[in-house]
Amino acid sequence: MCLAVPGRILKCDADDALVDLQGNRVRISRVLTPDTRPGDWVLVHAGFSIATVDEAEALETWDYLRQAYGPDFATELEIESEDTGNSEASLAKGLSP
Amino acid sequence: MTARLDNLFRELREAAGQLLRPAQYMEVCGTHTVSFYRSGLRDLVPGNIRLISGPGCPVCVTAQRHIDAAIALSREPGVILVTYGDMLRVPGKLGSLEATRAAGAQVRVITSARTALEIAVANPEATVVFLAVGFETTAPATAATLLEADRRNIDNFAVLMCHKLVVPAMLTLLRNKDTALDGFLCPGHVSVIIGSSAYRPVVEQYAKPCVVAGFEPEQMLRGILQLVRQSLAGEARLENIYQAVVRSDGNPTAQRLMAEAFVAETTPWRALGEMPASGLGLAPRFAHFDAVRRFGLTMGEDEDDPACRCGEVIQGKVQPVECPLFGRGCTPITPIGPCMVSSEGTCAAWYKYNRPAKDLPQRAERPHASVTEAVT
Numbered sequence: 441m442c443l444a445v446p447g448r449i450l451k452c453d454a455d456d457a458l459v460d461l462q463g464n465r466v467r468i469s470r471v472l473t474p475d476t477r478p479g480d481w482v483l484v485h486a487g488f489s490i491a492t493v494d495e496a497e498a499l500e501t502w503d504y505l506r507q508a509y510g511p512d513f514a515t516e517l518e519i520e521s522e523d524t525g526n527s528e529a530s531l532a533k534g535l536s537p
Numbered sequence: 538m539t540a541r542l543d544n545l546f547r548e549l550r551e552a553a554g555q556l557l558r559p560a561q562y563m564e565v566c567g568t569h570t571v572s573f574y575r576s577g578l579r580d581l582v583p584g585n586i587r588l589i590s591g592p593g594c595p596v597c598v599t600a601q602r603h604i605d606a607a608i609a610l611s612r613e614p615g616v617i618l619v620t621y622g623d624m625l626r627v628p629g630k631l632g633s634l635e636a637t638r639a640a641g642a643q644v645r646v647i648t649s650a651r652t653a654l655e656i657a658v659a660n661p662e663a664t665v666v667f668l669a670v671g672f673e674t675t676a677p678a679t680a681a682t683l684l685e686a687d688r689r690n691i692d693n694f695a696v697l698m699c700h701k702l703v704v705p706a707m708l709t710l711l712r713n714k715d716t717a718l719d720g721f722l723c724p725g726h727v728s729v730i731i732g733s734s735a736y737r738p739v740v741e742q743y744a745k746p747c748v749v750a751g752f753e754p755e756q757m758l759r760g761i762l763q764l765v766r767q768s769l770a771g772e773a774r775l776e777n778i779y780q781a782v783v784r785s786d787g788n789p790t791a792q793r794l795m796a797e798a799f800v801a802e803t804t805p806w807r808a809l810g811e812m813p814a815s816g817l818g819l820a821p822r823f824a825h826f827d828a829v830r831r832f833g834l835t836m837g838e839d840e841d842d843p844a845c846r847c848g849e850v851i852q853g854k855v856q857p858v859e860c861p862l863f864g865r866g867c868t869p870i871t872p873i874g875p876c877m878v879s880s881e882g883t884c885a886a887w888y889k890y891n892r893p894a895k896d897l898p899q900r901a902e903r904p905h906a907s908v909t910e911a912v913t
């Protein structure tokens with residue numbers, strides 16, 4: 441559970457961001473990386489971005505992750521997509537102020 | 538295998554060939570553990586180099602009394618207990634959170650601390666208790682969530698603090714001198730937060746080489762190579778080969794939030810006992826978010842299964858196959874100790890990737906056979 445995976449910020453909305461994790465769109469908090477902008481690559485851990493990384497590094501990491509975890513990487517890495525998000529997350533989002 | 542990896546293996550074999558005695562390095566990161574097994578690296582490193590997994594899996598190091606406290610809290614009327622997935626199956630004295638949930642308690646799995654807060658907002662009649670585990674990679678998320686709960690006056694939210702700190706654990710292992718170590722492969726994503734300079738005490742007080750590395754095989758391999766080179770040169774330096782991601786001063790924003798929300802305190806580790814300043818408690822002004830205090834809970838004692846050798850496994854004293862229960866009663870489906878529960882636990886990783894295909898009891902006595910074969 442210490443793994444952080446690279447994602448690209450699609451949209452920033454105050455402290456939140458929508459990131460793309462290899463085709464999975466995930467809403468995260470970017471309070472730990474307040475200077476980030478759309479287009480930046482960040483490391484995402486437990487729903488928070490924890491660092492910025494450059495694109496080359498991010499892509500290399502994904503090369504390995506896809507190889508190691510196979511096509512089912514999203515489930516194995518506990519990535520919850522907005523579109524297929526579990527009920528807990530969607531419930532929370534729907535009721536969030 | 539890529540040419541780059543090939544070259545690294547050649548360099549590592551050459552360097553290892555010059556070692557006068559076998560070297561033993563420790564990684565303290567579940568991510569490193571998994572990657573080492575999953576990528577097959579383990580079978581390819583020279584036989585005179587042993588990489589052991591230290592107390593780097595947050596699930597494995599959570600003390601039994603904390604699991605018991607979480608179970609007790611989940612049984613309180615009106616409580617929704619939320620935590621990260623791996624924690625559900627960790628055995629406590631009173632069973633597991635999974636069993637408690639099956640018996641009717643409200644236990645929910647989250648993947649982000651913020652979801653805990655949103656569940657609290659959505660359920661004003663309940664109290665949401667967040668079992669907060671993890672090292673410095675995960676703790677800033679809890680800090681940010683607490684500060685948000687405070688700002689938004691969400692008072693039906695409480696935290697059972699089980700966060701742990703990596704460097705104090707490394708220092709305790711060195712102080713106890715139970716495990717002969719030639720250096721550390723330091724965790725990349727923890728270091729993103731604390732910065733590579735955080736390992737200075739390990740290098741300066743105990744003269745142990747430290748190399749901060751990412752979890753990709755190339756990073757781990759390069760990290761091991763640098764450790765071997767330091768051993769050969771009789772050096773103990775701090776190196777950061779993960780500079781693309783880890784800064785020397787870490788993530789200052791995350792550190793500031795943690796300093797605001799938490800204080801370092803003595804905390805119990807599974808099977809290792811209490812270590813000073815090795816865990817995080819709530820800062821006095823956030824004490825009202827403390828679940829133990831809010832529910833007037835008394836912390837029990839730990840009574841770990843005497844046959845389970847998790848404590849020794851996470852100190853690198855024994856390998857999983859040396860535990861009499863490994864594969865005979867303790868498997869990922871029926872875990873007895875926490876090291877078999879978490880996918881990042883050493884026993885689980887060993888079971889999944891390193892288990893001889895058949896005839897486990899007989900082959901288990903020669904766990905290194907495949908390593909030696911692969912090297913020649």
Ligand code: SF4
Pocket residue numbers: 844845846847848850857860861862863864867868872873874875876877878884
């Ligand atoms: S095999 Fe099971 S019982 Fe033995 S040390 Fe590992 S987790 Fe504990």
